[in-house]
Amino acid sequence: MCRVDPLLGNCALTELRQRKSEKWREYPPEVLPSFVAEMDFSLAEPITAAVTAAVAIGDCGYAHPGELAGAFAQFAADRLAWAPQTAHVYPIPDVMTGIAEVIQAITPPGSGIVVNPPVYPPFRFRFGFYGRRLIDAPLARGAGGRYALDPDAIEAALSEPDAAVYLLCSPHNPTGNVWSRADLALVADACQRHGVALLVDEIHAPLALPGARFVPFLAIDHELTRAETTFTFTSASKGWNIPGLKCGLAVAGAAAGARLLEERWDALLASHLGVLASVAAFTQGLPWLDAVLGQLDQNRALLAGLLAEHLPGVRYAPPQASFLAWLDCRDLGLGDDPAAVFQEKGNVALGHGPRFGAEGHGFARLTMGTSPELVEEAVRRMASAL
Numbered sequence: 001m002c003r004v005d006p007l008l009g010n011c012a013l014t015e016l017r018q019r020k021s022e023k024w025r026e027y028p029p030e031v032l033p034s035f036v037a038e039m040d041f042s043l044a045e046p047i048t049a050a051v052t053a054a055v056a057i058g059d060c061g062y063a064h065p066g067e068l069a070g071a072f073a074q075f076a077a078d079r080l081a082w083a084p085q086t087a088h089v090y091p092i093p094d095v096m097t098g099i100a101e102v103i104q105a106i107t108p109p110g111s112g113i114v115v116n117p118p119v120y121p122p123f124r125f126r127f128g129f130y131g132r133r134l135i136d137a138p139l140a141r142g143a144g145g146r147y148a149l150d151p152d153a154i155e156a157a158l159s160e161p162d163a164a165v166y167l168l169c170s171p172h173n174p175t176g177n178v179w180s181r182a183d184l185a186l187v188a189d190a191c192q193r194h195g196v197a198l199l200v201d202e203i204h205a206p207l208a209l210p211g212a213r214f215v216p217f218l219a220i221d222h223e224l225t226r227a228e229t230t231f232t233f234t235s236a237s238k239g240w241n242i243p244g245l246k247c248g249l250a251v252a253g254a255a256a257g258a259r260l261l262e263e264r265w266d267a268l269l270a271s272h273l274g275v276l277a278s279v280a281a282f283t284q285g286l287p288w289l290d291a292v293l294g295q296l297d298q299n300r301a302l303l304a305g306l307l308a309e310h311l312p313g314v315r316y317a318p319p320q321a322s323f324l325a326w327l328d329c330r331d332l333g334l335g336d337d338p339a340a341v342f343q344e345k346g347n348v349a350l351g352h353g354p355r356f357g358a359e360g361h362g363f364a365r366l367t368m369g370t371s372p373e374l375v376e377e378a379v380r381r382m383a384s385a386l
């Protein structure tokens with residue numbers, strides 16, 4: 001029986017397996033994929049309508065920013081209590097390309113990029129392609145498996161002589177932390193003291209779950225929010241599950257930052273269909289987003305119960321945002337990469353913990369943006385591997 005809001009479709013495996021994206025092609029059909037940060041729900045109807053209407057009239061040319069900045073500003077005002085300056089909002093093909101381009105623009109080769117592992121794997125390898133190196137400021141892990149920013153680790157990382165950029169993931173992937181205003185101020189103060197640029201990846205912000213209050217970095221009262229080298233990055237791609245449509249947004253703290261983005265338009269061309277889809281998401285996709293938030297809220301509680309019942313050795317702190325469950329499997333005795341064992345013996349593909357940094361050894365990441373039935377099925381398969 002389907003227990004998902006009708007707006008989100010039914011997450012039937014037979015239909016999902018017709019999808020041709022990476023999630024559904026990476027593994028053979030007997031493996032249940034739960035590794036990539038994608039959801040299984042049907043698209044929001046206004047997005048389908050916007051994209052199909054464009055395709056129907058051959059409207060598949062190069063992107064124009066169109067209504068994107070205004071649509072995002074409206075969403076930010078309605079949902080994030082923030083009024084971004086639309087002149088500072090710029091379309092980008094995706095968040096990682098935007099971050100990489102800005103890093104190349106504002107730092108010389110050899111510069112250090114500070115990140116907080118365990119963290120989204122491309123933060124760890126992408127900038128190496130451009131000759132930048134990683135400086136780790138690991139998160140602190142507290143009681144109950146909750147993570148926190150570690151001021152001493154941040155201070156040590158920023159004190160490295162070549163530290164040039166702090167890349168904050170807010171909300172954090174994979175731990176699901178939603179950082180408070182005080183957390184953001186701590187990071188901003190530290191960056192300011194060390195003369196280090198601050199880039200904030202807010203891609204998971206539309207998915208802050210009940211009980212958490214997401215604070216956009218540019219909405220806090222801090223001098224650094226107006227700095228030339230401060231940028232935030234976001235997208236409709238996680239919230240509305242459209243990463244394949246290729247459109248994100250960079251928001252510059254200062255007019256000079258906006259000019260920097262404008263100058264690099266050729267490297268930062270978003271997809272036209274992505275811009276249209278994102279405008280539809282931000283303006284007409286809120287009922288769908290609310291249905292997703294309700295489902296994710298249920299799923300994160302359901303997962304806690306399922307783990308307690310079938311995998312009591314796994315420790316899990318429910319995320320404050322998004323659909324990712326960061327599972328501490330160290331007590332299971334499955335070695336550094338439990339996801340490899342779950343896949344081989346249980347036919348369920350989770351994210352490999354070690355890819356998130358040394359702090360991910362013994363961990364795996366499960367994706368919960370699906371029906372309760374498929375969350376249950378994933379846990380059942382994990383348990384069968386033991």
Ligand SMILES: Cc1ncc(COP(=O)(O)O)c(C=O)c1O
Pocket residue numbers: 037093094095096097120169173201203204235237243248
């Ligand atoms: C924190 C974070 N940043 C960036 C991305 C990738 O976004 P994009 O496809 O827009 O580069 C993801 C995808 O999961 C993510 O979790």
